[in-house]
Amino acid sequence: MEEKLLEISGLRTYFFTKSGVAKAVDGVSFDMTQGETLGVVGESGCGKSVMSASIIRLLASKSGKIVDGTVTFNGTDVSKLSREELRKLRGSDVAMIFQDPMTTLDPVFKVSDQMIEMLQAHRNIDRKTAAKECIQALADVGIPDPHKRFDSYPFELSGGMCQRVAIAMAILARPKLIIADEPTTALDVTMQAQILKLLKDLQEKYGTSILIITHNLGVVWQICDNVMVMYAGKVVEKANVRELYSNPKHPYTWGLMDSMPSLNDTPKEPLSTIDGIPPDLRLVGKGCNFRARCRYAKQCCEDTEPEMVEVSDGHFVACHFQSKTTNLVKGEENRNDG
Amino acid sequence: MKRKEKISSEAVMTSAELLKKEQKVNSFWKKFVRNKSAVVGLVIVGILVIMALFSSVLSPYDPEALDLKNKLLTPFSPGHLFGTDEFGRDLLSRIIYGSRMSILIAAGSSVVGCLIGMVIGILAGYCGGVVDSVLMRIVDGLFAFPSILLSIVLVTVLGNGALNVILALGISAVPKFARVVRGQFTVLRNEEFCNAERVLGASHFRLAVVHILPNAISPIIVYFTLNIASAILSEAGLSFLGLGIIAPTPSWGNILRAGNAFLYNKPHLAIIPGIFIFLAVLGFNLTGDGIRDALDPKMKQ
Amino acid sequence: MIRLIWKRLLQLIPTVLIVLSVTFVITRIIPGNPASVLAGPEADPRLIAELEAKMGLDKSIPEQFLIYVSDIFKGDFGTSLNYNEPVFQLILSRIPKTLMITFTGLIVALILGTLLGTVSALRQNSWIDHFCTVFSLLGASLPVFWIGIMSIFLFSVKLGWLPTMGMGSIQNGLWDILSHMLLPCLCLSLAPMATFARTTRSSMLDTVNNDYIRALRARGLKERKVIWKHAFKNALPPIISVLGVQLGICFSGAILTENIFSWPGMGTMISTAINTRDYALIQGAILTLAVVNVAVSLIMDIIYMLINPKIKI
Numbered sequence: 042m043e044e045k046l047l048e049i050s051g052l053r054t055y056f057f058t059k060s061g062v063a064k065a066v067d068g069v070s071f072d073m074t075q076g077e078t079l080g081v082v083g084e085s086g087c088g089k090s091v092m093s094a095s096i097i098r099l100l101a102s103k104s105g106k107i108v109d110g111t112v113t114f115n116g117t118d119v120s121k122l123s124r125e126e127l128r129k130l131r132g133s134d135v136a137m138i139f140q141d142p143m144t145t146l147d148p149v150f151k152v153s154d155q156m157i158e159m160l161q162a163h164r165n166i167d168r169k170t171a172a173k174e175c176i177q178a179l180a181d182v183g184i185p186d187p188h189k190r191f192d193s194y195p196f197e198l199s200g201g202m203c204q205r206v207a208i209a210m211a212i213l214a215r216p217k218l219i220i221a222d223e224p225t226t227a228l229d230v231t232m233q234a235q236i237l238k239l240l241k242d243l244q245e246k247y248g249t250s251i252l253i254i255t256h257n258l259g260v261v262w263q264i265c266d267n268v269m270v271m272y273a274g275k276v277v278e279k280a281n282v283r284e285l286y287s288n289p290k291h292p293y294t295w296g297l298m299d300s301m302p303s304l305n306d307t308p309k310e311p312l313s314t315i316d317g318i319p320p321d322l323r324l325v326g327k328g329c330n331f332r333a334r335c336r337y338a339k340q341c342c343e344d345t346e347p348e349m350v351e352v353s354d355g356h357f358v359a360c361h362f363q364s365k366t367t368n369l370v371k372g373e374e375n376r377n378d379g
Numbered sequence: 380m381k382r383k384e385k386i387s388s389e390a391v392m393t394s395a396e397l398l399k400k401e402q403k404v405n406s407f408w409k410k411f412v413r414n415k416s417a418v419v420g421l422v423i424v425g426i427l428v429i430m431a432l433f434s435s436v437l438s439p440y441d442p443e444a445l446d447l448k449n450k451l452l453t454p455f456s457p458g459h460l461f462g463t464d465e466f467g468r469d470l471l472s473r474i475i476y477g478s479r480m481s482i483l484i485a486a487g488s489s490v491v492g493c494l495i496g497m498v499i500g501i502l503a504g505y506c507g508g509v510v511d512s513v514l515m516r517i518v519d520g521l522f523a524f525p526s527i528l529l530s531i532v533l534v535t536v537l538g539n540g541a542l543n544v545i546l547a548l549g550i551s552a553v554p555k556f557a558r559v560v561r562g563q564f565t566v567l568r569n570e571e572f573c574n575a576e577r578v579l580g581a582s583h584f585r586l587a588v589v590h591i592l593p594n595a596i597s598p599i600i601v602y603f604t605l606n607i608a609s610a611i612l613s614e615a616g617l618s619f620l621g622l623g624i625i626a627p628t629p630s631w632g633n634i635l636r637a638g639n640a641f642l643y644n645k646p647h648l649a650i651i652p653g654i655f656i657f658l659a660v661l662g663f664n665l666t667g668d669g670i671r672d673a674l675d676p677k678m679k680q
Numbered sequence: 681m682i683r684l685i686w687k688r689l690l691q692l693i694p695t696v697l698i699v700l701s702v703t704f705v706i707t708r709i710i711p712g713n714p715a716s717v718l719a720g721p722e723a724d725p726r727l728i729a730e731l732e733a734k735m736g737l738d739k740s741i742p743e744q745f746l747i748y749v750s751d752i753f754k755g756d757f758g759t760s761l762n763y764n765e766p767v768f769q770l771i772l773s774r775i776p777k778t779l780m781i782t783f784t785g786l787i788v789a790l791i792l793g794t795l796l797g798t799v800s801a802l803r804q805n806s807w808i809d810h811f812c813t814v815f816s817l818l819g820a821s822l823p824v825f826w827i828g829i830m831s832i833f834l835f836s837v838k839l840g841w842l843p844t845m846g847m848g849s850i851q852n853g854l855w856d857i858l859s860h861m862l863l864p865c866l867c868l869s870l871a872p873m874a875t876f877a878r879t880t881r882s883s884m885l886d887t888v889n890n891d892y893i894r895a896l897r898a899r900g901l902k903e904r905k906v907i908w909k910h911a912f913k914n915a916l917p918p919i920i921s922v923l924g925v926q927l928g929i930c931f932s933g934a935i936l937t938e939n940i941f942s943w944p945g946m947g948t949m950i951s952t953a954i955n956t957r958d959y960a961l962i963q964g965a966i967l968t969l970a971v972v973n974v975a976v977s978l979i980m981d982i983i984y985m986l987i988n989p990k991i992k993i
C-alpha cells in the first residue's frame with residue numbers, strides 16, 4: 042500500500058449569497074499518493090477551482106464557507122491547523138499556481154522582492170543566500186538571463202515568463218504538492234506545451250505530486266496519471282488515465298471527449314458539443330445534476346442521486362446505468378428501467 | 380446542523396423562481412428601500428422639505444418679532460420649545476424659517492452649479508481636443524481655490540443676499556460638476572451606440588443631449604444630491620462668518636453665529652442650530668449615497 | 681520621469697494664469713473705485729485722478745493686468761488698508777501658522793483615517809467596520825465650525841482642560857502651543873479623516889479581492905505582510921489623489937476654525953479683511969492659498985508618479 046499524501050473525504054464548500062446557496066463543491070472525496078499527477082476536468086463553473094482552493098482553505102470570496110468534509114495532508118487534518126500552521130503549510134508543503142499569470146504577481150513589487158520574501162516566510166535565510174537560490178530557481182524553470190528577470194517588475198515580463206516565475210516560486214520551497222489551477226489556459230498554444238513539459242520535468246526531478254485543474258482533456262492525456270471528472274460540484278467519474286481514455290463510462294465524460302478537437306476529425310464538420318449549460322449551482326441538489334443535458338436520462342435520474350460505484354478496478358463512476366451489472370453503451374438507446 | 384437544513388430547503392427552487400427573485404431583489408427602488416440608511420436619509424430630507432415649504436404654517440411665532448421681555452429663555456420654556464434668543468425671538472420659528480433659507484440656497488446653488496458645470500463638461504467631453512484642454516484648464520484654475528474661499532470672495536464682491544449666495548455657491552460648485560460630466564462624456568462618446576447614432580445621421584446636439592446625456596445622468600443625480608449637502612454646509616459657514624444671509628433674516632448659520640456669543644451661559648443657542656445643520660447635511664448625504672448604491676454599487680470612487 | 685514632471689509643470693502655467701485672472705477680475709468688479717475709496721469720501725477729484733494715475737487705473741485693462749502680474753512676481757501684493765503694511769509681509773507672517781494647523785490636521789487625519797479604513801476593510805461587517813461607516817458619515821456631515829464651538833464648550837467651558845483662544849506662546853513652553861493647537865487640529869482633521877477612512881476602505885476592498893493577494897497568501901506570507909506591505913501599497917493611489925483634494929478642504933475648514941479659536945492665521949486675517957473691506961489683503965490672501973493648493977497638488981502628482989513602477993526614474 043502506497044503512502045497517501047492527500048486524502049479528501051466528503052468535502053463541501055458552499056457560497057452563501059442573497060439569492061441562495063451555491064453548492065460549488067458538494068461532497069467530493071479522493072486521495073493522492075506521493076509523486077502522483079491527478080487531473081481534474083470539467084467545464085467552467087463546475088467547482089474545480091473552489092475545490093482546489095478549499096484544500097488549503099484559501100477561498101477567493103468571503104461568502105464561501107467549507108461546511109463539511111475533511112482534508113488530510115501528509116497525515117495531518119488541515120481543518121484543525123492553527124492560522125500560523127496553515128500559513129506554514131501554504132507555499133512550503135503545498136504550492137499553488139494560478140490561472141492568469143499576469144495577475145498572480147503583485148504589480149508594484151519586483152520579482153526579486155516577491156521571491157526573497159516568500160523564501161524568508163518559510164526559512165530563516167538572509168537576503169543574499171535567498172537571492173542566489175531564487176536566481177537558481179528561475180534558471181531551473183528555463184528563464185533566460187535570470188539575473189535580469191530577477192530584477193524586473195512583473196509588467197515587464199510576458200505572460201509565459203510570468204507563469205515561469207510563478208512556477209519557480211512554487212518550487213522554491215520544494216513542496217510535496219503543487220496545485221495548478223488551469224496553469225496553461227491563459228497562454229498561447231506553444232507556451233502551453235512548454236509549461237506542461239516544465240511541470241513534468243520538475244515533478245520527475247523533485248518527486249512532487251501535482252493536482253492539475255483543467256478543462257482541456259488534452260492536458261490530462263499529456264501529463265496525468267489519474268483523472269477525475271467533475272460536474273456541478275460533484276465528482277462523476279474517476280479513473281486511471283489509460284482506463285478513462287479507452288473506456289469512459291459517464292455520459293458527461295463522453296460529451297467532454299467528443300467536444301475535443303482531434304486530428305482525425307473531418308475538416309469542415311462542426312465540432313460536437315454538449316447541449317445546454319451547466320446548471321446554476323444555487324439550484325442543484327436533487328437527483329443527478331447532469332440529467333437535463335443527458336440524452337440517456339430517465340425518471341430515476343430525476344428522483345435519486347446516483348451513487349459512486351466501482352465498475353472496474355480503480356474506475357469509479359456515478360451514473361444510475363453504470364455498474365458492474367448494468368452497462369450503458371455510448372450512442373445506444375438506454376434500455377434500462379428508469 | 381440548522382444551517383444544513385436551511386440549505387436543503389432552499390435548494391429546491393426552479394430557475395424561473397430564481398430569476399423572479401433576482402429581478403425583485405435588483406430593482407432600483409427595492410435596492411434603495413432595503414438600504415436602511417438611505418431610507419433614514421430620505422425621511423430627513425422629506426421632513427426638511429415640508430418644514431421649508433410650510434414654514435409660515437408651522438412656526439408658532441414671527442421669526443423676526445422682537446420680545447425683549449422674554450429674551451434668552453432656555454428650551455422647554457412655556458410657549459417656546461427651543462427657547463428664545465438675545466432679542467426674545469422664538470428659536471423654533473427661526474429654525475423653521477432657517478430651513479427654508481438653507482434648502483432654497485442649497486438647491487438653487489446646486490442647480491446653478493450643475494447647469495453651468497454640465498454645459499462646460501458636455502462641451503469639453505464631447506468635443507475633446509483643444510476645446511477640452513482650454514475648458515479644463517479654466518476649471519483647474521477655479522479648482523485651485525479652496526471652495527469656501529471662492530464663495531467668500533464672490534459674496535464679498537457681489538454683496539449679501541440670498542440670490543448672491545446662490546450664485547456664489549453655484550459658481551464654486553461648477554468645477555466639480557464639470558469634471559464629473561466631462562468624465563462621463565469622454566467615455567460615452569466613443570461607445571458603440573454613439574457610433575450607430577452618428578451613422579444614422581444624428582446631429583451633434585441631438586447626439587450629446589438626447590443620446591449621451593441620459594446615459595451619463597446617474598452620476599450627475601448622485602452628485603447633485605451630495606452637492607446639496609455640501610452647499611448647506613457652505614451656506615452655514617458663510618453666514619457664520621457674517622456673510623450672505625444677514626440677520627434679522629434667519630438662517631441656520633447666522634443663528635449659530637449669534638448663539639456663539641452666549642456659549643458660556645446659554646449654550647442651546649449654539650447647539651440647536653448646529654444639530655439642524657448636521658441633520659440636514661446627513662439627510663442629503665445618506666440619500667445621495669443610497670441613490671448611488673442602488674444605481675450602481677461600482678460607482679463608489 | 682523628468683520629462684513628465686516638466687510636462688506637469690507646463691500645465692501649471694495656464695492654471696496659474698487663471699488664478700491670477702480671477703483675483704485680478706475681483707479687484708475690478710468690486711463696487712466703488714479703489715482710488716476714491718483710498719482717498720476717502722468727499723475727496724478732491726484731482727487727488728482721485730492723481731491716485732488713479734499712481735495706481736495705474738488710467739491704463740487699459742490688459743495693461744493693468746500685465747502690471748498686476750509683474751507686481752505679483754516682484755512680491756508686491758499692494759498695501760493693506762487696514763494694517764497699513766505691505767500685504768506680502770502680512771501674509772508671510774500669517775501663513776506659517778495656518779500651515780501649521782492644516783498640515784498637522786491633515787497628517788493626523790491621514791494616519792488615523794487610513795488605519796481605520798484598512799482595518800474595517802479587513803473585518804467587513806464587524807463592529808469596527810460599522811463604526812467606520814458611521815464615522816465617515818458623521819465626518820462628512822458635521823459642520824467643522826460647529827464641532828469647534830462644541831469642543832470649546834465641552835473642553836474649555838465645562839471641563840476647563842484646554843485653553844480656548846489664540847495660539848499661546850513658545851515662551852511658556854512647548855505645551856502651551858500644543859494645547860492651543862489640539863482642538864483646532866482635531867476639528868480640522870475630522871472631515872478629511874472620514875474621507876480617508878472611506879477611500880481607504882473601498883480601495884482596500886478592491887485590492888484584497890485581487891488574484892495576487894490570494895497568490896501571496898497561497899505562498900504562505902504572513903497576513904500582516906500581505907496586507908500592510910502588498911495590499912496597502914496597491915491601494916495607495918486613490919488615497920494620494922484624495923490627499924491633494926483634502927488640503928483644499930482643510931484650508932476651507934481652517935478659515936472657519938481659526939475664527940472660532942482666534943488662531944492668528946490666514947483665516948482670521950481674511951475675515952477681518954472682509955469685515956473692513958480690505959480688498960488688497962483679501963486678494964493677496966486668496967491668491968496665496970490658491971498657489972499653495974496648486975503647489976501641493978503638484979507634489980501629490982509627483983508622488984503618484986514615484987510610487988508607480990511603470991514610470992521609470
